[in-house]
Amino acid sequence: MQVEYNCHDGLDHVEVFRAFSADQDGKRMDFLDFVNVPPGATIGLHRHGDNCEWYVITYGQGKMIFCGEEIRVKTGDVMKNPAFSEHALFNDSDDVISLIVFQFSGENKYE
Template sequence: MFVQRNSMGTEKKEKMRGGEGIVNFTYFVPNGTEKNARLLAELSLEPGASIGYHQHDNETEYFIFISGTGTANDNGTEISVKPGDLLITGNGASHSVKNTGSVPLVFNALIVTY
């Protein structure tokens, strides 16, 4: 399967998981089309925007940071994130992420179900 960028679905979510601002989604493939991949998308947070703290049960989420800078709460530990970093959250763990920089924080997100 080949998917061109201009055919990918997009969505804006406000105050995602109790966070601040808007999270922009570009879905690489429609949700539910790939077995065990609940989400495969690029997310972009404008400066100050965030995804609130939440838990992942029976699945693992991977954040692969592409550009920008921010902070993440990795199961209770506050960390700085930058391009090239990877955050893995699953098996009952929790996380959040916030753009603390002056440009969009962009990352790929993959949720794999068990």
């Protein structure tokens, strides 16, 4: 487990366990992370390049900026962040948000 402070210029820290990275699988998938976002912490607003990043909320609830809109997310939600889109996650609750984050790039991305 690694702790990332100010993830994508977000607030506080998030806990990340990288279960998989591209160098393990010939770049079919860029990475697969298990992430915990404590209360009050954020993954800051950021934009990726030519890749598609997915968030699977496995526990908790919070607020997300998704394709220019502010929406509520909760356990069970699956969010596809398309290539070149901006997104952020804010834990405005009193409990942790746990999520799985994975990404595909270039010709391997699933749009």
